[in-house]
Amino acid sequence: xxxxxxxxxxxxxxxxxxxxxxxSQSLEGKRIKIDDIAxxxxxxxxxxxxxxxxxxxxxxxNSLKGPYxxxxxxxxxxxxxxxxxxxxxxxxxxxxxxxxxxxxECNAQEPCPMHENFVQxxxxxxxxxxxxxxxxxxxxxNSGESILVxxxxxxx
Amino acid sequence: xxxxxxxxxxxxxxxxxxxxxxxSQSLEGKRIKIDDIAxxxxxxxxxxxxxxxxxxxxxxxNSLKGPYxxxxxxxxxxxxxxxxxxxxxxxxxxxxxxxxxxxxECNAQEPCPMHENFVQxxxxxxxxxxxxxxxxxxxxxNSGESILVxxxxxxx
DNA sequence: ATTATTTCAGACAAATTTATCTTAATATAA
DNA sequence: TTATATTAAGATAAATTTGTCTGAAATAAT
Ligand code: SF4
Ligand code: SF4
Numbered sequence: 466x467x468x469x470x471x472x473x474x475x476x477x478x479x480x481x482x483x484x485x486x487x488x489s490q491s492l493e494g495k496r497i498k499i500d501d502i503a504x505x506x507x508x509x510x511x512x513x514x515x516x517x518x519x520x521x522x523x524x525x526x527n528s529l530k531g532p533y534x535x536x537x538x539x540x541x542x543x544x545x546x547x548x549x550x551x552x553x554x555x556x557x558x559x560x561x562x563x564x565x566x567x568x569x570e571c572n573a574q575e576p577c578p579m580h581e582n583f584v585q586x587x588x589x590x591x592x593x594x595x596x597x598x599x600x601x602x603x604x605x606x607n608s609g610e611s612i613l614v615x616x617x618x619x620x621x
Numbered sequence: 622x623x624x625x626x627x628x629x630x631x632x633x634x635x636x637x638x639x640x641x642x643x644x645s646q647s648l649e650g651k652r653i654k655i656d657d658i659a660x661x662x663x664x665x666x667x668x669x670x671x672x673x674x675x676x677x678x679x680x681x682x683n684s685l686k687g688p689y690x691x692x693x694x695x696x697x698x699x700x701x702x703x704x705x706x707x708x709x710x711x712x713x714x715x716x717x718x719x720x721x722x723x724x725x726e727c728n729a730q731e732p733c734p735m736h737e738n739f740v741q742x743x744x745x746x747x748x749x750x751x752x753x754x755x756x757x758x759x760x761x762x763n764s765g766e767s768i769l770v771x772x773x774x775x776x777x
Numbered sequence: 778a779t780t781a782t783t784t785c786a787g788a789c790a791a792a793t794t795t796a797t798c799t800t801a802a803t804a805t806a807a
Numbered sequence: 808t809t810a811t812a813t814t815a816a817g818a819t820a821a822a823t824t825t826g827t828c829t830g831a832a833a834t835a836a837t
Contacts (some may be wrong), residue, residue, distance in 0.1 A: 472739070475825060478723040485734055498783070512826050518785060531834025532782045548735075567634040568771050578641055578758040578767040579704075582749050583628070589745060593738050602734040611734040615724050631795060655814070668796050674815060687804025688812045 472590075477555045480516045482506040482613050484538070484551055487526055488603035491537045498535040507614035516555060523554040543603060549594035560591060628746075629708065636672045636711045637704060638662035638769050640694070643682055644759035647693045654691040663770035672711060679710040699759060705750035716747060 473481065486506050490497045499517065503510035517536060521528045525546060526538045538546075552560065564571045565583035573580065605611045629637065642662050646653045655673065659666035673692060677684045681702060682694045694702075708716065720727045721739035729736065761767045 472719070472721055472743075473723075475723065478721075481735070482722055500783095509826060511828070514784075515786090515826090521784090528784060529834075530782085530784045530832075531836095533835065534783045534833085536784090563628070565628055565634075566638055566769070567629075567631065568768075570771070572771075575771070576767050577769065578761045579637070579753075580767065582753050586742065586746050586749055587628075590742050593742055597735075597738050605734045611732050611736065612724075613722070613733065615726070615728075615731070654812095665796055667798070670814075671796090671816085677814090684814060685804075686802075686812085686814045687806095689805065690803085690813045692814090 473552065474556055476512075476516055477552055479506070479508040479513045480520060480551055480555045481548060482508060483513055483517055483536075484520065484526060484599055485602045485606055486613060487536045488538050488543045488599045489607045491543065492540065492603055492607055496529065496533070496535040496537040502536065505613065520551065520554055523550070525551060525554060538599070540600070543599040546599050547595050548597050548599065548602070549591070551599075552594060560587070560594075563587075630712055632668075632672055633708055633711045635662070635664040635669045636676060636707055638664060639669055639673055639692075640676065640682060640707055640755055641758045641762055642769060643692045644694050644699045644755045645763045647699065648696065648759055648763055652685065652689070652691040652693045658692065661769065676707065676710055679706070681707060681710060694755070696756070699755040702755050703751050704753050704755065704758070705747070707755075708750060716743070716750075719743075 483502050483506050486502055487497055499514050500510060502508075502517075503513050506513070517526065517528070520526050521536075525542075526536050528534070528536050549560075562571050564577055565579045566577045568577050571580070571584070573584070602611075606613065639658050639662050642658055643653055655670050656666060658664075658673075659669050662669070673682065673684065676682050677692075681698075682692050684690070684692050705716075718727050720733055721735045722733040724733050727736070727740075729740070758767075762769065
């Protein structure tokens, strides 16, 4: 059965990791190709490519076809964009109305038994997503403070 | 693409709603049948039955076959059991080691870029799950303070 | 213009989750 | 002990998510 750990869908995980890596390279002035992204983020290439297509449509990243092409993101932009926008582009806005117990919608007037407990955490999650920028994450990655793939996976 | 709203899997949602309903009926001294549970919790009958099988094995609820059979839970037990135990029985213990970005495990020594932001929320979620009892939720439901199915769904 | 390189788009396939169905096992009452 | 009511278990099916593949479109260099 499914794991609660999966706060994000795989699509979202891959999208976030890819954007973090693209941004980290853009910080160093490099445009980066999908093959490199897939490798460095430890994500399936074709699937990641599809997700990057979506993110390009949402103007979260830039893409350029052809030789010397690839993906990048302006430093100004990575400071503006919150990770909530990436989650929104990939998984939609359901975080704003989803119900812990799967009721058709969240409604405080007629709440499910878990409402009070749940809403509190959902608000904190929203706040986190809406205040964390790509720049922040990319900087952390670039400085070596954090990683995108565990060694045991790189090895394979 | 998948929705982040789904904090819990469908299995877990159905399990939680079913247990809340069983408990609410046990509070009134009634043992309750699967058909009634499925209807009152707005969940698919056969699927719910399977989940209740799991919860019975984990001794979260009691089941009795035959006429006058069904499911129930002792009041003492519903005061003891935290919803984390239901989540654990159905979705496993991954909440304790899952990574927001899908790394093979969570490791603060070698964190992913979202670690700090994520861990904070995960801890609050854990705390919520580990302090909320079935009794608390069932009481809230019994008193009419909360619901398990939205009207627009009952209608169908 | 031609060629090489790259993303883009859509069809396809595999894996997982969700859901149903059918039969067996068990308990109760008469 | 028989008939009935119920859960248990396992096979199967549908839906969704995840993943791959192939060819088209765009870009740059020569
Ligand atoms: S907890 Fe209640 S109000 Fe909140 S989403 Fe669930 S049903 Fe809606
Ligand atoms: S946020 Fe970092 S430490 Fe936490 S689970 Fe993800 S990779 Fe592991």
